[in-house]
Amino acid sequence: MKPFLTTQHGILYNRDCLDVMAIMKSEIIDCVFADPPFNLGKDYKNGFNDRVAEMEYFEWCLLWINECSRLLKPGGAFFLYGTPELAIKFANIMNQRLTFRHWIALTMKGTYSRGKKLYPAHYALLYYTRGEPRIFNRVRVPISVCRHCGKEIKDYGGHRKKLNPAGLNLTDFWDDTSPNRHKKYKVRPGVNELKLMIPERAILISTEPGDLVFDPFGGGGSTFQAAETNHRNWIGIEHYDCKPIESRLNETFPLSCRRKPGFNYEGLFEKDENHPDKILQWFQR
Numbered sequence: 001m002k003p004f005l006t007t008q009h010g011i012l013y014n015r016d017c018l019d020v021m022a023i024m025k026s027e028i029i030d031c032v033f034a035d036p037p038f039n040l041g042k043d044y045k046n047g048f049n050d051r052v053a054e055m056e057y058f059e060w061c062l063l064w065i066n067e068c069s070r071l072l073k074p075g076g077a078f079f080l081y082g083t084p085e086l087a088i089k090f091a092n093i094m095n096q097r098l099t100f101r102h103w104i105a106l107t108m109k110g111t112y113s114r115g116k117k118l119y120p121a122h123y124a125l126l127y128y129t130r131g132e133p134r135i136f137n138r139v140r141v142p143i144s145v146c147r148h149c150g151k152e153i154k155d156y157g158g159h160r161k162k163l164n165p166a167g168l169n170l171t172d173f174w175d176d177t178s179p180n181r182h183k184k185y186k187v188r189p190g191v192n193e194l195k196l197m198i199p200e201r202a203i204l205i206s207t208e209p210g211d212l213v214f215d216p217f218g219g220g221g222s223t224f225q226a227a228e229t230n231h232r233n234w235i236g237i238e239h240y241d242c243k244p245i246e247s248r249l250n251e252t253f254p255l256s257c258r259r260k261p262g263f264n265y266e267g268l269f270e271k272d273e274n275h276p277d278k279i280l281q282w283f284q285r
């Protein structure tokens with residue numbers, strides 16, 4: 001299978017993620033980060049149909065979530081982003097084979113309430129591992145300051161001086177990750193992408209330099225930029241338009257782009273005909 005793009009650290013396929021995962025070996029990935037389409041009829045501006053029958057959507061989700069789980073090494077991490085409504089269904093699938101670590105709540109601004117519902121103000125980032133995590137790094141975040149006057153917002157009950165100078169421990173509530181909705185702040189107008197810090201934190205929590213990150217839904221390429229910046233190797237897939245990812249990586253890593261990856265990616269794949277047996281054996285264990 002010919003890659004669309006390679007960099008010093010990564011490889012991108014312009015294919016359906018199920019086709020690529022079908023020829024990937026089991027237990028090779030350190031961290032999966034997945035931000036799937038939500039089946040809400042969103043216009044991805046790339047030809048993708050984000051509105052199919054609900055049953056069809058969840059049958060598809062079962063396939064790719066199970067495939068991502070199969071790819072994980074023991075101790076590897078799986079981060080899955082979604083609305084709370086989707087996340088409880090995704091969690092049901094993940095609970096079969098993985099270990100729950102966190103439901104990370106990310107503030108979501110600019111939504112609206114529908115019918116007899118509360119105003120939705122967060123999205124979920126599910127964090128699971130295959131058994132005990134192999135890596136768990138404590139990520140630190142800067143102390144919050146007022147964006148008008150620059151002064152610190154909290155007084156930490158008089159214990160400010162005792163705080164770690166490297167910042168505060170990241171919690172399971174992220175209130176700084178809302179996307180930039182205003183056009184003038186968008187990095188790539190029209191492309192649906194997460195703030196870089198979302199996949200970046202997932203990668204920093206669960207991997208070390210040289211580890212392998214996998215994202216089946218490339219979109220605008222935020223996971224690949226985060227992996228590249230932090231010297232993690234990566235495998236990515238995007239079924240539709242890969243050009244936004246290409247130009248993003250070209251702009252941010254001109255020296256790394258189009259180079260042969262420094263890891264043996266060919267060894268991570270195997271012949272298609274082994275696939276049905278391989279999947280069956282793995283799931284029967």
Ligand SMILES: C[S@@+](CC[C@H](N)C(=O)[O-])C[C@H]1O[C@@H](n2cnc3c(N)ncnc32)[C@H](O)[C@@H]1O
Pocket residue numbers: 015016017018035036037044046048192193194195216217218219220221222223237238239240241
């Ligand atoms: C929500 S976006 C991902 C955004 C990405 N996390 C970012 O921050 O740039 C989901 C992407 O999945 C892609 N997609 C949909 N079905 C796919 C499939 N079967 N295989 C691979 N990619 C697919 C869509 O084209 C879309 O770009």
